[in-house]
Structures are given as structure tokens and as C-alpha cells.
Amino acid sequence: MKILLAFSVLTAVACSKKTFVGDQVLHITPRDEEQITLLRLLDDQTHPEVNYWRHPSILGHPADLLVPSSRLQEIKGFLDSHNISYSTMIEDVQKLLDEEMKTMIKSRRTRSSTSTFDFGSYHTLDEIYDWMNTLVHDHPTLVSKVQIGQSYESRPLYVLKFSTGGSNRSAIWLDTGIHSREWITQAVGVWTANKIATGYGQDPSITAILDSMDVFIEIIANPDGFAFTHSTDRMWRKTRSINAGSHCIGVDPNRNWDAGFGGSGSSSNPCSELYRGPYAHSEGEVQAIVDFICGHGNVKAVISIHSYSQMLLFPYGYKTAPAPNHQELNELAKKAVSDLATIFGTKYTYGSIAETIYVAAGTTVDWAYKNGVKYSFTFELRDTGHYGFLLPSNQIIPTATETWPALLDIMIHVLEHPY
Amino acid sequence: AMEELLPSHFPASRAAAVAAAFIRYRHAGPGRGLALGTIRRAHREDIDAVGRKYHLELVLEDIRDKDSAVNCTAEVLYPLDNKNTVPDVQFTLEGELQNSDEADDMFYNQIKSLDKELVARNIPDSQGNVSPELEPIHLLAWAASGYVIWQNSTENTNFQLAQTKQVTQVKRSDEYLQFDYMILLHEMVSQEIIPWQLTVLWHPRHGVQVPQDSRQ
Numbered sequence: 001m002k003i004l005l006a007f008s009v010l011t012a013v014a015c016s017k018k019t020f021v022g023d024q025v026l027h028i029t030p031r032d033e034e035q036i037t038l039l040r041l042l043d044d045q046t047h048p049e050v051n052y053w054r055h056p057s058i059l060g061h062p063a064d065l066l067v068p069s070s071r072l073q074e075i076k077g078f079l080d081s082h083n084i085s086y087s088t089m090i091e092d093v094q095k096l097l098d099e100e101m102k103t104m105i106k107s108r109r110t111r112s113s114t115s116t117f118d119f120g121s122y123h124t125l126d127e128i129y130d131w132m133n134t135l136v137h138d139h140p141t142l143v144s145k146v147q148i149g150q151s152y153e154s155r156p157l158y159v160l161k162f163s164t165g166g167s168n169r170s171a172i173w174l175d176t177g178i179h180s181r182e183w184i185t186q187a188v189g190v191w192t193a194n195k196i197a198t199g200y201g202q203d204p205s206i207t208a209i210l211d212s213m214d215v216f217i218e219i220i221a222n223p224d225g226f227a228f229t230h231s232t233d234r235m236w237r238k239t240r241s242i243n244a245g246s247h248c249i250g251v252d253p254n255r256n257w258d259a260g261f262g263g264s265g266s267s268s269n270p271c272s273e274l275y276r277g278p279y280a281h282s283e284g285e286v287q288a289i290v291d292f293i294c295g296h297g298n299v300k301a302v303i304s305i306h307s308y309s310q311m312l313l314f315p316y317g318y319k320t321a322p323a324p325n326h327q328e329l330n331e332l333a334k335k336a337v338s339d340l341a342t343i344f345g346t347k348y349t350y351g352s353i354a355e356t357i358y359v360a361a362g363t364t365v366d367w368a369y370k371n372g373v374k375y376s377f378t379f380e381l382r383d384t385g386h387y388g389f390l391l392p393s394n395q396i397i398p399t400a401t402e403t404w405p406a407l408l409d410i411m412i413h414v415l416e417h418p419y
Numbered sequence: 420a421m422e423e424l425l426p427s428h429f430p431a432s433r434a435a436a437v438a439a440a441f442i443r444y445r446h447a448g449p450g451r452g453l454a455l456g457t458i459r460r461a462h463r464e465d466i467d468a469v470g471r472k473y474h475l476e477l478v479l480e481d482i483r484d485k486d487s488a489v490n491c492t493a494e495v496l497y498p499l500d501n502k503n504t505v506p507d508v509q510f511t512l513e514g515e516l517q518n519s520d521e522a523d524d525m526f527y528n529q530i531k532s533l534d535k536e537l538v539a540r541n542i543p544d545s546q547g548n549v550s551p552e553l554e555p556i557h558l559l560a561w562a563a564s565g566y567v568i569w570q571n572s573t574e575n576t577n578f579q580l581a582q583t584k585q586v587t588q589v590k591r592s593d594e595y596l597q598f599d600y601m602i603l604l605h606e607m608v609s610q611e612i613i614p615w616q617l618t619v620l621w622h623p624r625h626g627v628q629v630p631q632d633s634r635q
Contacts, residue, residue, distance in 0.1 A: 235603065272611075387543060392543065393546045
């Protein structure tokens with residue numbers, strides 16, 4: 001942590017410098033106020049390359065001083081002549097930077113096996129697509145990769161299929177990342193796919209589900225948006241399609257579905273984050289899922305994962321009237337959030353979209369429900385606003401771990417209530 | 420007319436978010452982060468010609484200690500008046516918040532002893548990281564954004580602080596610390612990300628003030 005801070009401090013300071021070879025960081029312990037005053041002299045405007053990382057301020061608190069190699073003798077001489085005690089904290093700053101860079105590059109390198117993939121950090125589009133291939137490679141009889149279409153910018157849309165055989169079995173659909181800035185969702189998608197793949201044959205529930213049903217997971221439902229959050233704007237939500245007659249880009253893929261399309265809680269303005277698009281299913285990313293689910297014909301549950309708010313929601317979004325099986329969905333949601341809370345105490349609320357969060361027309365789950373998928377749910381994962389979209393990576397595994405029992409409750413309910 | 424509301428439904432949760440934002444502005448700071456926990460009960464009262472008042476029973480949590488829950492009652496009155504749109508918030512804390520003097524004083528002394536004005540960007544960063552050194556700056560943004568959120572909330576909004584894009588310290592000759600913040604607010608109902616500039620004054624004994632702010 002401290003070393004990465006040092007690195008970022010250096011990058012801020014170092015615009016004019018190319019190399020830190022031989023530069024040192026001295027750890028200085030002043031003995032009295034007089035020494036503190038002397039130390040302050042070292043960091044003045046006439047010597048900009050001599051820099052305190054930690055300033056001499058309070059007696060008893062050490063100071064850390066960055067000294068370029070050309071000034072080392074002079075500075076050390078100054079300290080010695082005034083009897084100021086110090087030690088060398090970093091002997092060669094360039095060496096440290098090189099090591100750190102090596103570590104960063106190493107952790108970015110593609111894994112050759114899913115067992116070394118770091119589920120506890122956020123990954124790029126390429127890293128996740130590569131990992132999907134290794135998952136298929138590691139579980140060839142269980143997992144396959146299906147391309148269901150292309151994004152606006154021609155990126156492939158991939159779905160992982162988990163199946164133990166049969167012919168067009170009843171299926172459960174999960175998608176994550178339809179709103180690209182909700183990074184916790186793609187990360188949970190990866191973890192969950194791995195959980196299912198490695199759990200078959202070990203975990204009784206996963207085994208029971210996969211012995212009768214297939215599971216489909218689209219981990220990156222909006223790859224153009226996701227790439228954009230990495231390259232340009234971390235807060236990008238929509239697709240990246242060009243809107244005729246407007247300088248504003250993108251359609252909200254969760255307002256673009258043919259279910260109450262055009263209603264309240266969606267916008268006709270291309271510049272809005274809730275822009276519904278010129279017509280339902282205008283977005284390739286949405287049409288691909290529509291084609292897949294309709295083509296499949298036997299999907300029994302659609303679970304679309306978002307963040308944040310800590311909620312488990314079900315239809316309707318486009319109107320406040322209760323869905324025909326509101327009671328059943330409500331009871332199932334209640335059980336799922338209760339089981340989620342047993343892991344770390346994380347509290348979720350639950351209810352219909354329109355009553356719990358807002359009226360929203362043209363959503364994924366309303367479309368699925370309208371097209372006969374009785375068990376349609378949306379999760380809003382952690383947190384409730386403290387970090388929001390910028391959920392720390394150390395919460396990825398806890399979030400995935402606690403969400404799992406809730407997902408399992410839904411999948412088991414689907415298994416036990418065929419229709 | 421007084422009506423009971425489901426705490427899990429958005430009318431109650433939006434009002435609770437306003438109450439929490441206001442309480443953060445009054446009581447949070449570099450040494451204390453306050454999160455909204457459970458909403459225990461909620462009622463809504465229509466007051467003729469005045470507005471709609473939400474009566475709330477909330478739980479607040481100090482982020483340093485999730486088990487340190489403090490119960491709180493709050494009233495949020497959204498005015499009907501077109502001229503004054505700022506909701507009126509009253510609250511009572513039942514019990515004491517965890518003492519933050521040590522953390523506040525440490526931050527105060529650290530900033531006062533800096534030779535160069537503090538400048539920082541992207542807190543948290545893309546991966547959600549906040550370095551320990553910048554955590555108080557992050558918490559101060561969270562507290563100060565409470566003021567902006569309170570001043571701009573209606574029954575149709577739910578604001579949260581999304582990120583501090585940039586913070587620049589402005590040295591003062593008096594005892595206050597001053598920071599110029601550029602933050603991003605996330606408005607949940609419209610899903611918009613709204614840049615907002617604010618001047619923040621802070622002192623361990625005097626709390627947070629936002630003398631100037633402007634939507635960008």
C-alpha cells in the first residue's frame with residue numbers, strides 16, 4: 001500500500017525526470033525542534049528535486065526525504081554535520097519502481113489456468129474473455145462458450161453454457177454488466193461462473209440443478225461500455241451506439257426492451273442516462289439476448305444483475321400494479337435476502353421494481369416476464385452509497401460469496417417448481 | 420393525514436437518504452464516516468399548503484465499527500413552495516456517536532504541517548481504493564456532500580457521492596482548513612452523474628461548512 005503510494009507520488013512529481021537510478025529515500029528522526037527547523041530548510045523552492053514524502057513536523061515522528069543521487073553526498077553531509085540521525089529507507093528508487101512495475105505486469109498477465117485467476121480484483125474485457133476460454137478448457141464436458149451476437153462496435157457477445165447434456169433442457173439465464181459502470185457485477189459473474197463449474201459433482205445443490213437444467217451466464221452484456229469504462233470514463237452506463245442527429249452517445253440497455261417501452265422512467269433524450277433508444281431492441285446487445293431466449297424457448301428464469309443499492313427486485317418496473325405471481329416472487333425474494341444476510345449480515349430490501357426503487361419502463365425483467373419467464377429477478381448488489389459504483393476490490397469475493405446463496409435459492413425454487 | 424410507509428419502498432428511502440445526508444453534514448467529518456443503516460419505520464404526513472413531511476426512525480452506522488449502530492429519529496419536510504425548495508430536516512440522535520477527536524486532531528495537525536498544499540485526484544480510484552493517507556479527505560468529501568445533497572433534494576431525487584475528482588487545499592491564515600473539491604454526485608432516479616464544485620471549511624471543534632458550491 002505504502003509502496004504504491006510512493007509510486008503514485010513519484011509519478012506526480014516526476015514529470016520532468018526520466019529516471020531515479022541511485023536516488024535514495026532517507027528515513028530521518030529529528031531529536032529536537034532545532035533539528036526540525038534545519039530539516040525544513042532542505043525542502044525549499046530552490047531545491048525542487050529534494051522532496052519530503054513525509055514532512056518533519058512533530059517531534060517523535062520521522063520524516064522521509066527523497067534525495068536525488070547527485071545531491072546525496074551533500075545532503076548526507078548536512079545531516080551528519082548537524083548530528084541528525086537517519087537511515088536509508090530506499091537504497092535505489094529506480095530499482096524499487098522496476099520491481100513494482102514487474103509485479104503489476106505479472107498480475108496482468110493472462111493466467112494459463114483458472115486456479116490462478118485473481119477473483120478478488122477487477123479485470124479488463126480481454127482478461128475476462130481470456131479467462132472464459134480457460135474455464136471452458138478446464139471443464140470441457142460441462143462448460144461451452146456461445147456467441148449470441150455482436151455489440152455496436154462489433155465486439156463478440158459471449159454466453160457461457162453449463163450443461164450436463166439432455167436436449168434443450170429447461171434453463172436459467174444470468175446476465176451481469178449490462179450497465180458497464182457496475183463493475184462489481186461482472187466480477188461477481190466471473191466468480192459465480194467459476195463456482196458453478198467447480199461445484200458440479202461436489203456441491204449437492206449445484207449438482208442437482210445441473211443434472212436437470214442448463215445454466216447460461218452472460219458475464220459482459222455490454223462490452224463496448226465496459227471497454228469505455230476502462231479506457232475513458234469509469235462512470236459510463238449505456239451502450240456506445242451513435243444516435244442520429246445527436247452528439248450524445250449510447251442507449252440505456254435496461255430501458256430498451258419491449259415491455260412498456262416508452263413509458264415513465266425512461267427518456268426520449270439521447271443525452272439522458274435513461275435514453276430508451278429509437279425503438280425497442282434497437283441495441284444489438286439487447287436484440288442478441290432476445291433472439292437467444294426466444295430461440296431457446298425453454299428459459300424458466302432470468303436473473304439480471306446490477307449495482308448498487310442492495311435490493312432484490314422483480315416485475316413490474318413499468319407499472320405499480322402487482323404481477324400475477326407477486327406473492328410467490330415476494331416470498332422467494334424474502335427467503336433469498338434472508339439467506340444472503342446470514343453470510344456477513346449484509347441487509348437487502350426486496351419488492352417490485354416500481355415500488356421499491358422507481359418506475360422504469362422497458363426493463364430486461366419485465367420483458368422476460370411478459371414473455372413467459374415466471375421467475376424474473378434483478379439484483380442490485382453492494383453497497384448502499386458509501387462507495388457506490390466504485391466498490392473496493394476487497395469486497396468482490398465477499399459480495400459474490402453472500403450473493404451466491406440468494407442465487408441458489410432462486411435456482412432451486414425454479415428446479416422444484418417446473419412449469 | 421398521516422400514512423404509514425413501507426421502509427423498503429422508495430418514498431421512505433429517498434427521505435431517509437436526505438436525512439442521512441443532512442446528519443452527515445452536521446456530524447461527520449475527516450475522522451467520522453456515517454452510513455445509513457436500516458430504516459425501521461416511516462410515516463408520511465400531508466400538511467395542507469405547506470408540504471409533505473416524512474417521519475423516520477433510522478439506524479446510523481459509524482463505518483469504522485459496523486456494530487456501533489445509533490438509533491435516530493428524523494423529520495424531512497419537502498416544501499410545496501416553489502421559491503424555497505430546500506427540505507427542512509430535524510433529527511434527534513438516541514445515544515452517542517463514537518468519539519472522533521483523535522482522528523480529527525491527527526488529520527488537522529497533518530494538514531497544518533504540510534509545506535505544500537495538498538492536491539489529490541480520483542478518490543476512490545477506479546478500483547474503489549482509497550489510500551489510508553487520503554481516507555480523511557474522502558470522509559470529509561462525504562460529509563460536505565451531505566450539505567449539497569440536502570440543499571438539492573426533492574421527493575424525486577436520491578443523491579449519493581460517487582467520487583472526488585479533485586481536491587485542492589487552500590491555505591488559510593486562520594484556524595480553519597479549506598479545501599476546494601470537485602466531486603461527482605450520482606443521482607439515482609435519473610441515473611445522472613453530476614459534477615459539483617464546492618468550497619469546504621473544516622475545524623475539529625467547528626465541524627463542516629460549505630460557504631460556496633456550484634453545479635457544473
